[in-house]
Amino acid sequence: MDEIRLIEIKEDILSDNKAAAREIREELSAKKTLLLNIMSSPGAGKTSLILKTAAVLKKNIAMAVIEGDIDSMVDSEKIAASGVKAVQIRTGGFCHLDAAMVKKGLGALGIEDLDFVILENVGNLVCPAEIDTGAEKNVMILSVPEGDDKPLKYPLMFTVCDVLVINKIDYMGLSDFDTAKLRDRVLKLNPDVSIFEVSCKTGQGIEPWVSWVKKEITAVTGRRF
Numbered sequence: 345m346d347e348i349r350l351i352e353i354k355e356d357i358l359s360d361n362k363a364a365a366r367e368i369r370e371e372l373s374a375k376k377t378l379l380l381n382i383m384s385s386p387g388a389g390k391t392s393l394i395l396k397t398a399a400v401l402k403k404n405i406a407m408a409v410i411e412g413d414i415d416s417m418v419d420s421e422k423i424a425a426s427g428v429k430a431v432q433i434r435t436g437g438f439c440h441l442d443a444a445m446v447k448k449g450l451g452a453l454g455i456e457d458l459d460f461v462i463l464e465n466v467g468n469l470v471c472p473a474e475i476d477t478g479a480e481k482n483v484m485i486l487s488v489p490e491g492d493d494k495p496l497k498y499p500l501m502f503t504v505c506d507v508l509v510i511n512k513i514d515y516m517g518l519s520d521f522d523t524a525k526l527r528d529r530v531l532k533l534n535p536d537v538s539i540f541e542v543s544c545k546t547g548q549g550i551e552p553w554v555s556w557v558k559k560e561i562t563a564v565t566g567r568r569f
């Protein structure tokens with residue numbers, strides 16, 4: 345019998361994507377633009393956090409948003425209605441954004457005059473964790489109603505993020521969510537992660553989160569504001 349050749353697709357795809365992501369990072373670094381990738385399960389509050397963040401920053405910083413969804417323009421319409429430039433990537437079934445899609449999004453925005461771009465990834469805790477988008481920093485949101493056991497079930501997402509935002513803390517009293525347990529589980533996977541507790545509904549905790557974003561923008565652009 346002839347020898348059977350094995351062709352490993354996943355490794356090739358991931359390494360091609362890594363190279364494309366590196367190119368994005370180099371270009372954005374040269375142009376002094378910060379790209380932030382926001383990931384979470386559907387409905388955890390990505391669009392809400394982007395709107396709250398933009399409400400504080402849009403007066404002082406040239407910013408835009410790339411929205412990623414399997415279908416619809418719902419989120420990009422919300423961002424555009426708030427006065428922030430937005431582009432929608434419709435993945436047509438793909439469960440994550442990859443570097444090639446992000447490159448198209450950045451091309452559509454035109455990054456020449458932008459200091460800050462936020463990427464809202466497709467809502468799920470699995471695929472986006474595996475795929476480098478070219479972003480400088482990765483942020484994940486876990487909302488209180490999802491439960492404090494998620495780091496045990498989706499460890500990679502909690503490992504690759506630089507920041508964990510715990511959203512919907514206004515639900516805390518209605519839930520058995522244990523913040524101490526959650527923090528312990530996350531820090532075991534990712535000891536360097538920064539954690540913010542916020543409510544996009546009440547505005548509680550938004551200020552320290554926005555301060556972190558400002559610090560990151562200053563680190564990339566050199567601009568203080």
Ligand SMILES: Nc1nc2c(ncn2[C@@H]2O[C@H](COP(=O)(O)OP(=O)(O)OP(=O)(O)O)[C@@H](O)[C@H]2O)c(=O)[nH]1
Pocket residue numbers: 384385386387388389390391392393419466467511512513514515542543544545546
């Ligand atoms: N009570 C409460 N509701 C919130 C909070 N943040 C967001 N929501 C609500 O949660 C729902 C989902 O919020 P989105 O911001 O659309 O979530 P998302 O992660 O962008 O969702 P997808 O893009 O569909 O994955 C909306 O009805 C929000 O108003 C919060 O802090 N507290």
Ligand SMILES: [Mg+2]
Pocket residue numbers: 390391392419464
């Ligand atoms: Mg959204």
